[in-house]
Each structure stands twice: as structure tokens, then as C-alpha cells.
Amino acid sequence: MKHITYIEDVKTWENTFDFYFPIQVRFSEIDMFGHLNNTVPITYFEEARIQYFNHLGVMQKWTDKSSETIPVVASQQCDYLKQVFYGEQLKLYVKINQLGNSSMDIHYMAKDKNGSICFVGRSILVQMSKRTGKGEPWSEEMKQMIKAPNL
Known part of the structure; x- marks a missing residue:
């Protein structure tokens, strides 16, 4: 795999994902x-991120009418490694790589049915x-929900 700045060791990084969303x-x-539009x-990424946040329980906090906060994507990137075609079944993995004071670094990895990585990416969410x-800033409750998911 080509060198991607936010991934030090691909195998180690790949093994840190637990949650995926099928696409x-x-x-x-x-x-x-004839291939997936760039x-x-x-x-x-958005769909997998929302499903992941639903899984963690934080999306329900943000969408509650009484919520004072909302998540905003500050930046995104995608690195394309392999062509993807119509009808392919992908697993879109998502994880929170790092939690800041009011931000998070989210990583993504798409694999095909053979387990090959097709594309990867990251988002900074605030x-x-x-x-x-x-x-x-994240509340203590949100930090606990994010750091200790029930996977």
C-alpha cells in the first residue's frame, strides 16, 4: 500500500478497527x-460515521431537541488504493483514532469481499x-461513551 501520512503501520492500524457498516x-x-466515482x-464515510455514532449512543445525544451541541466536519480526506465497481460488497470500517478537547480524528477503511483495502480516509469532527x-468541549459522559463503546 502506498504511504499514507496518518497511517504508520498498515497492519497494526488495520487491526484496531472493530465496527464496520456494509455497503x-x-x-x-x-x-x-465504470468504477466508483471519486x-x-x-x-x-458519512453514513458509516453516523451508524458508528448511533452504535456508541452519541448521535442520540446530538439529535435530542434539548442538545446544545452539534457535530461539524471540519476536514476530510480520502486515499484511493484500488478500483471499486458496481455491485461490489464493501465493509466500511470506522473508528475514532484520537479524541481532542472538542474534536476527534476519525479514520475509515473500506475492504472488498476478499479483504483487500480499496480506500481509506479520515475526518476531523468538531x-x-x-x-x-x-x-x-466533550462532557465526561460523552468521553466515556466514545472511549468505552459496547462493541
Whole structure:
């Protein structure tokens, strides 16, 4: 695999993922060259991230009407390693790599049915105050939900 700056050792990194979301590549996601359009993995990242947050229980906190905070994606990147085609079954793995004061570094890994890594990525997500629009530190409850998931 090509060198990716946020991955030191691929095998070690690969083994730290526990959660994945299954995806089937749809015809509408294919470009005129017959492979997955380069914009689609970002949408896959979003879907897997939301499913992961639902799994951890934090999405329910953010979507509660009384919540004072919302998650905002500050940056994203995707590194393409292998072509993906219509109908392929992928496992989109997601994990929180690092937790900051009000941010988190989220990593993604897509594997095909043979276990080959097709693309990887990362997002920086910031928890913001709905009122001020500024970063809002994680509560102790949120930290516990994020650091000790029931996988």
C-alpha cells in the first residue's frame, strides 16, 4: 500500500478497527469509466460515521431537541488504493483514532469481499455549540461513551 501520512503501520492500524457498516455499490455511484466515482467514498464515510455514532449512543445525544451541541466536519480526506465497481460488497470500517478537547480524528477503511483495502480516509469532527458556533468541549459522559463503546 502506498504511504499514507496518518497511517504508520498498515497492519497494526488495520487491526484496531472493530465496527464496520456494509455497503453495496449502486449503479448510480459509478462514473463513465465504470468504477466508483471519486466523490462517493465521502458519502460512505458519512453514513458509516453516523451508524458508528448511533452504535456508541452519541448521535442520540446530538439529535435530542434539548442538545446544545452539534457535530461539524471540519476536514476530510480520502486515499484511493484500488478500483471499486458496481455491485461490489464493501465493509466500511470506522473508528475514532484520537479524541481532542472538542474534536476527534476519525479514520475509515473500506475492504472488498476478499479483504483487500480499496480506500481509506479520515475526518476531523468538531463538537460545536449551537448558540455560539464555537467548539464545545466533550462532557465526561460523552468521553466515556466514545472511549468505552459496547462493541
